[in-house]
Amino acid sequence: MHPEEGVEVTASPAVADDAGRRALVALVGVTLLSLVVRLQSLGARTFHWDEGRVGYWILRYHETGRFSYRPIIHGPFIQHVDALLFHVVPATDFWARVPVAVITAALPLSAWLLRRHLDEVELVSLGLLLTLDPLLLYYSRFMRSDALVGTFAFVAFTLLVRAFDTRRPRLVYPAVVSFAFAFGSKENALVYVLCLLGAGALAYDHQLVRAATREIGAFDRLKTDLTATRSWLDDASGETPSALWLAGVFSGATLAFLAVIVLLYAPRPDIWTALDGPRQFANVVDSATVEAGNRFVEGWVETGHREHPYVAFLHDMLETLLYGSAVVLTLAVVGFVVDGYGGDGRILVAFTSYWGAVSIIGYPIATDIQAPWAAFHVVLPLTVTAAVGVAALVRLVERGVATDDRATVALAALVLTGAAAGIVVANGDYWNSAAEEDRKVLQWAQPENELKPTLAVVDAVVRKNEGRDVLFYAGDDDRFHVANESSLDQPPPGGPSWHSRLPLPWYLERAGATVTSTPAETTATEAMSDAPAVVIAAAEDRDALESRLEGYAVAEHRFKLWGEGIVVFVDRDAIREAGLEPSAL
Structure with missing residues (x-):
């Protein structure tokens, strides 16, 4: 993120020290709120069909100590965590859902890692949207791995942004570990990688277009960015030659990623014999990587799970988004337009907007059933753009008050109040819903709470x-x-x-x-x-x-x-x- 030749690549409204402290305190408070709303009455809703399937096999694993990866019930993270948890607490609907609720409750804190790009109001708004968006909240209270893979992937993304901002390569390692946990939660972590790559390409093209509008050639801009990237590597690596340092970081990150994957995917009880000798260690690693990968390909790629009508799945996705996260979608449009056309055109805002857009296009292809929880992966990145939209409306109110423009204040305040009311009403409808009238956000295999x-x-x-x-x-x-x-x-x-x-x-x-x-x-x-x-x-x-x-x-x-x-x-x-x-x- 650098200004070159008078071109501001990203306008980084880095929060000042005092504002930063206020924002951090606010985000800690929002995180506590996030934890409370996720744990409150967490066991009230009857287990969904899918929760019951995974939960049953967790109970069998807990009792027998035997586990092997099965793609049909997705990544093993929640299975391992719940099986261990049930040694300490009773196996109830509440406790089975607690790991998902607690992990997703920490999402607002990840906003702090974006403080070089978002101002104080935007950071707090992002924390609140991650906490209270109805779709995110509902499936954060659901013993299923979609919220887990989304949370781990989003945290990994924010850690990588912070590593780039600060030139601190050590942040790459927790980012890689977080992404490894995403892969250990559900296989659509691969879709996250594809969406991030697609969003990155679109966001960089966005920057090239902006450079062209300022009469700077795309080739010159590309050369400038390559030079800046080399400078970044030199700064991050210190006195070590960049190529050697980069190889070391890559090797360390790869080992960290594989260590988590082996820990999660290795069969039980085989993993406990991994240190008995080189051959046994190699067998455990092979089972956790090559064999698990083959099972994934056989279970999801070769069996035709993706053969379905795209338009019908896209319609179902859009319907869920409009009913479950209409406020975030609306505010994201506001944020994208305000920042991209009336502001500084921050690359982070463009990136998360494209990330959400690519996810809308991609998930109807990637998912195997029409399930509203797939929309979780669309809403998550759009909360960043929506937070920019909230801040734009807040600033509009402030300017209106300063200039005594009552019409502007009334309009902006009305929109903000309506957005807040929409979130409150929607959460009231979906809180622990198991009602047929909420079918746009619920999946049909949900028994009634009675x-x-x-x-x-x-x-x-x-x-x-x-x-x-x-x-x-x-x-x-x-x-x-x-x-x-x-x-x-x-x-x-x-x-x-x-x-x-x-x-x-x-x-x-x-x-x-x-x-x-x-x-x-x-x-x-x-x-x-x-x-x-x-x-x-x-x-x-x-x-x-x-x-x-x-x-x-x-x-x-x-x-x-x-x-x-x-x-x-x-x-x-x-x-x-x-x-x-x-x-x-």
Whole structure:
């Protein structure tokens, strides 16, 4: 970032010392707010289908100590963290989500690393947007790896910016480690790399165009930048020759990256024997890198997971953005226009704008299902540009007050108030939502929250019951039947019908339930002749079972928010033996 020949490459509104201290204190306060809003009522929402799938295998890993990478449930970071966490705290919805909530809560602090490029108001605005944007907040309270990969990648980016700004190569190492954790969280860290490269190319072209408008040739500008880059390397490396220093930094960063990847992707318990000898060490490294890479290619590249209608996925992405993050999108447009056309044209603002734009284009290609959590990766970089938009409106109010321009003050204040109100209202709608009307931001495989009290009753009954605990009635379509329940001890599960039960296996496994199921040809009369304490079936089978389960309390719930329901029968005597009133269900 350097002025050359009268050309200001980036206008860096570096915060002054006093303002910087105020901004830092404010960001610490915002980070505490971020932590509070992410932890508050974190366990209130019923586990989503995907949370239940990953959570079940975490419980099995926690119990057996056996783990191997499976691309279908994504990177192993959350699996390792939760499996360790459950040695200290109980396996609950709250504690399973805590690692995601705590890590994403630290995002506002990363804004401080951009203080050479953003002023005091922009830094604090960025922290607030990272804290309160409805889409970012909702999926930061969700035990899924999208928020993790986004957070680690964003922090890595801000560390690299700071390393460039300060000529401190040591910051490259935490940046690389953070990016390694991104790769260990979810495979779309590769998409982040592509989006960053694409945004970088567009942002530099943006700078070349700006240079051309000032009658400086693109070739001269390129030569100037190459000279500045060499000067930067010389300054950063000190007395060491730049090429040798660069090779050392690259080698150290590569080793740091590989160390994290091996730590996360190596199978368990094999990793604990890695130091038994050179051959065993090589085998562990190969399993964590080459073998894991091959599994990723086989699981996501060669199997056609990306064969889907692009326009439909793009429409779904845009719909989610408009409903979940309309304020950030609007403010990002304001920030891009104000900075690029009426301001100094900072490269950071251009870069994050292009990063968001490239993500909008790229994620409908990269994602395998229409899922609103993909929009998290679009909103994240746009918060920087949106923060510039907030600051522009604040400055407009200040100038209006100074010049007694009441119309300008009223307009800018109205926009800011409307933006704040929009965020508050949206968060009120989505806070712990599991409601069908919020389908633009939620994914369809979310059970309703009213299921949780029923599951609490089932949990109490199972813990007190002896013998068989739960029977899944498969009905005519064999929906819930698993022929060999012991096949669920280690992944993959024994048949596709197990996935139809999700997220119930998470709740039943942590209660220690003994589970059986009926094959499709079993009639309701046969199945209920020796029914256990709990019977679970599809909602359409309720009438067939209810008359055969006298003495059972019954509850019906939406199992998927649109299109599927389940019914849960619990023996009233078993409820009493568990110390509950039969009316509890």
